[in-house]
Amino acid sequence: MTLDISPAARTALADWLDHAKALREASDNTITAYRADVIDFIAFLTQHHAEPQGLAPLARVTTSDMRAWMAHLRRTEIGPRSMARKLSAVKTFYRWLADREGFEPTAVLATRAPKFQKKLPRPLSxxxxxxxxxxxxxxxxxxxxxxxxxxxxxxxxxxxxxxxxxxxxxxxxxxxxxxxxxxxxxxxxxxxxxxxxxxxxxxxxxxxxxxxxxxxxxxxxxxxxxxxxxxxxxxxxxxxxxxxxxxxxxxxxxxRHSFATHLLHAGGDLRAIQELLGHASLSTTQAYTAVDQVHLMKIYDACHPKAG
CATH class of the missing domain: 1.10.443.10 (Intergrase catalytic core)
Incomplete structure (x- = not known):
C-alpha cells in the first residue's frame, strides 16, 4: 500500500518496526500485523484530513480524530477483537514515536478499546x-x-x-x-x-x-x-x-490446550506450565484456569488454612 506521507514519517514507521523486532522480540507475523494496522490508521488520517501525513500531523492527532477512526472501523464491520488489536498496535507505535519526537500522545493512549468477551480455550477430556x-x-x-x-x-x-x-x-x-x-x-x-x-x-x-x-x-x-x-x-x-x-x-x-489443562488438573504449578507452553506472560497461561473453576475451588477448599 502506498501512502502520501513524508519520508520522515515513513522512516519513523520503519525504525519502529525494527525496534519492535529487535527489542520486543516480536515475531514476523506480529511485525506484519503491526505494519498493516498502523498503515491503515495513517491511510485513514490522510483521507480524513485530506492532506499528507508527516511527523507533525501525526503528533497533532486529537481525540476527535481517534473517535472518527473508531467509528470508521465500526462501519467496516470488523469485530471488536480486531478493533482492539488495531488500536493496540497504534498505541504501541505512538508510545515509541512520542518518546522519540517529544510530544504528548494522550489523545491516542486514552482511546478505549471496544469490549469483547475473550474466548476461553476448550480442551478435550x-x-x-x-x-x-x-x-x-x-x-x-x-x-x-x-x-x-x-x-x-x-x-x-x-x-x-x-x-x-x-x-x-x-x-x-x-x-x-x-x-x-x-x-x-x-x-x-x-x-x-x-x-x-x-x-x-x-x-x-x-x-x-x-x-x-x-x-x-x-x-x-x-x-x-x-x-x-x-x-x-x-x-x-x-x-x-x-x-x-x-x-x-x-x-x-x-x-495443546488439553495438555495444559490436564497438567493443571494433576496439580501442576501455573508458573511451570507457563514455561512449558512458552507463554510470554502468566496472564496468558491463566486463561487455562478459567476452564475448570470447580476443580480449582475444590483445591482451594481442601488446601486453604481457613478451609477447615
Whole structure:
C-alpha cells in the first residue's frame, strides 16, 4: 500500500518496526500485523484530513480524530477483537514515536478499546484426547502417513507444542531424548519434556516413512517428501473429531490446550506450565484456569488454612 506521507514519517514507521523486532522480540507475523494496522490508521488520517501525513500531523492527532477512526472501523464491520488489536498496535507505535519526537500522545493512549468477551480455550477430556490420537492414525490411506499424523498430534498433546513448532522439527532433533529444545514465538527458547509415548510415536513414524531423515530437512514429510503442510493435520483432525462426535473446537490447537489443562488438573504449578507452553506472560497461561473453576475451588477448599 502506498501512502502520501513524508519520508520522515515513513522512516519513523520503519525504525519502529525494527525496534519492535529487535527489542520486543516480536515475531514476523506480529511485525506484519503491526505494519498493516498502523498503515491503515495513517491511510485513514490522510483521507480524513485530506492532506499528507508527516511527523507533525501525526503528533497533532486529537481525540476527535481517534473517535472518527473508531467509528470508521465500526462501519467496516470488523469485530471488536480486531478493533482492539488495531488500536493496540497504534498505541504501541505512538508510545515509541512520542518518546522519540517529544510530544504528548494522550489523545491516542486514552482511546478505549471496544469490549469483547475473550474466548476461553476448550480442551478435550483425557479420554477424548487419547481417542483423537488413535483415530487420526486411521484417517490416512497409507500406514506411514497415519503414523506421521499420530506422531504430530501426540507431540501437540504430550509436549504442549504449537503445530508450527512440531512441524519445525528437523533431523537435527534426532534421536529424541527425554527433553526437547524448542524455539517458539519471538525466537524464545524453551525446553519441554518428551514422554516415552511421544518418542515411540515418532520412532514408529520414522520406521515407516519412505524418506530418510536429514539433518536440515523437516522431520515430518508430505506425500512427495516436502515439509508437511499444517492444513493436512487440521484436515485429519477434523475428520477424526467428526468420526468421534466431538465439537468443532476439537482442533490441533485444542490438543495443546488439553495438555495444559490436564497438567493443571494433576496439580501442576501455573508458573511451570507457563514455561512449558512458552507463554510470554502468566496472564496468558491463566486463561487455562478459567476452564475448570470447580476443580480449582475444590483445591482451594481442601488446601486453604481457613478451609477447615
Amino acid at each position: 483425557e479420554e477424548a484426547a487419547r481417542a483423537m490420537i488413535d483415530t487420526v492414525e486411521i484417517q490416512s490411506t497409507t500406514s506411514w502417513q497415519g503414523a506421521r499424523d499420530a506422531a504430530v498430534v501426540t507431540l501437540l498433546y504430550g509436549c504442549g507444542l504449537r503445530i508450527s513448532e512440531a512441524l519445525s522439527l528437523t533431523g537435527r532433533h534426532l534421536p529424541l531424548t527425554d527433553s526437547l529444545r524448542i524455539v517458539g514465538k519471538g525466537n524464545k527458547e524453551r525446553v519441554v519434556p518428551v514422554l516415552p509415548v511421544a518418542r515411540r510415536a515418532v520412532e514408529t513414524y520414522l520406521s515407516l516413512c519412505p524418506f530418510p531423515p536429514e539433518r536440515d530437512v523437516a522431520l515430518f514429510r508430505g506425500a512427495r517428501g516436502g515439509p508437511l503442510n499444517p492444513r493436512l493435520i487440521a484436515k485429519v483432525t477434523e475428520q477424526a473429531r467428526m468420526q468421534l462426535g466431538l465439537p468443532a473446537t476439537a482442533t490441533p490447537h485444542a490438543m
